[in-house]
Structures are given as structure tokens and as C-alpha cells.
């Protein structure tokens with residue numbers, strides 16, 4: 385079998401395994417392991433290296449905690465995730481000191497305005513029900529001048545984009561996974577400034593760094609206390 389065909393098949397199998405609800409939680413880590421070895425672990429490290437050290441951070445859609453090893457040094461904050469089962473898995477991992485787990489979805493964050501210096505998500509905006517509402521919430525809870533960093537698969541530019549439009553019909557129906565989201569555009573629509581967009585794999589995977597511009601006073605004493 386040609387190597388390219390094998391990789392496409394392998395990729396579809398991984399998507400199916402990580403997206404089918406009954407398989408998702410128990411097999412998520414093992415299903416995604418080939419991608420981690422192939423490129424994902426490196427991209428996670430690179431993405432989280434763009435977060436400030438010694439700051440208050442929020443992760444949304446933390447899943448089973450695969451980003452924990454890459455959290456910035458001396459950070460405090462919250463790893464949030466809507467799925468109770470995913471959170472239970474994350475709980476069994478090596479949670480960075482000063483980070484608490486909270487069950488919540490990105491569209492309704494139970495945190496005060498300007499509570500965090502930075503927020504991030506990896507492979508989450510393809511799943512959220514309302515990217516618009518999720519960005520509005522991230523913008524609200526990150527302080528002015530703060531950073532939002534994303535690692536996402538998105539709709540690529542050019543002809544390939546139309547292929548992803550077609551694939552999207554299937555991936556949404558089968559796996560509840562959106563293959564044609566324009567996540568950087570959505571961030572801009574929410575009033576965030578995208579200061580860095582790094583395209584990988586023909587633009588299918590992007591690291592997106594956004595800044596919340598503004599002059600307000602940051603969230604010291606904003607009602608959220610971290611360890």
C-alpha cells in the first residue's frame with residue numbers, strides 16, 4: 385500500500401477512535417498516540433512555549449491532560465473540560481502544581497472578567513458548539529494585553545479548502561468534528577488581534593496566537609483564587 389494512502393487511512397482511523405463517544409474516553413490516549421509520536425507532541429510543546437511563564441493560565445477542553453507536561457513553568461490556574469470522564473482521566477495524570485481541574489465548557493466559563501493572563505486550547509475549536517461564544521468568553525476572562533494561544537486543525541486555503549468543505553459534511557455527521565472552521569477569522573471577529581498564525585501541513589494545522597488589546601486594569605483581585 386502506498387505510504388500516503390496508509391497515512392490517510394491511519395488518520396481517519398484515529399479520528400474515528402478519538403471521536404466516537406463510547407470509545408473516546410477510555411481509548412483517547414492510545415488512539416491518539418501515533419499522532420503524538422508523529423508530530424503532535426512537538427506541536428504541543430511549541431504551542432505551550434508561546435504562553436508566558438509565572439502567570440495565571442486557563443486551558444479549555446483539556447481532555448485527558450495531554451498538555452500537562454508542557455505547561456509553562458511556575459504557572460497557576462485552571463485546566464477546564466466539559467466531559468466528566470475526560471476530567472477523571474486527567475485527574476490521574478501528573479497535574480502541574482498550582483493548576484486545578486474544573487468541569488465546564490468554553491462557551492460558559494465560571495470565572496471573573498480578566499481573571500487570567502493567558503488562555504489556550506489544543507484541538508478544541510473543531511468541537512465546540514459555538515466558536516463565537518467560546519471566543520467571547522475567552523476574551524472576557526483574559527486580562528487586557530493577555531494572550532490566547534490555539535493549536536487547531538482548520539479549513540486550509542485554496543482548492544484543498546473545498547475538499548475540506550465536502551469532508552466536513554461527513555466528519556460532523558459521523559464524529560461531531562468540524563473540518564472547515566476558519567478559527568483565526570473567528571478569533572478576529574471576536575475582537576482579538578491575531579499576532580501570529582503558523583501554518584503546518586498545507587495550512588490544515590495552525591498555531592494561532594491572539595492578543596486581547598485594551599487598556600483596562602488586569603484581574604488582580606478578580607474573585608478567582610489559585611493555589
Ligand SMILES: C[S@@+](CC[C@H](N)C(=O)[O-])C[C@H]1O[C@@H](n2cnc3c(N)ncnc32)[C@H](O)[C@@H]1O
Nearest residue numbers: 445446447450467489490506507508511512513
Ligand atoms: C480532540 S479532544 C482534544 C483534547 C485535548 N485538548 C488534547 O489536545 O488532547 C477535544 C476536546 O474538546 C472538548 N470539548 C468539546 N466541546 C467543548 C466545549 N464546548 N468547550 C470546551 N471543550 C469542549 C472535548 O470534551 C474534548 O476533550
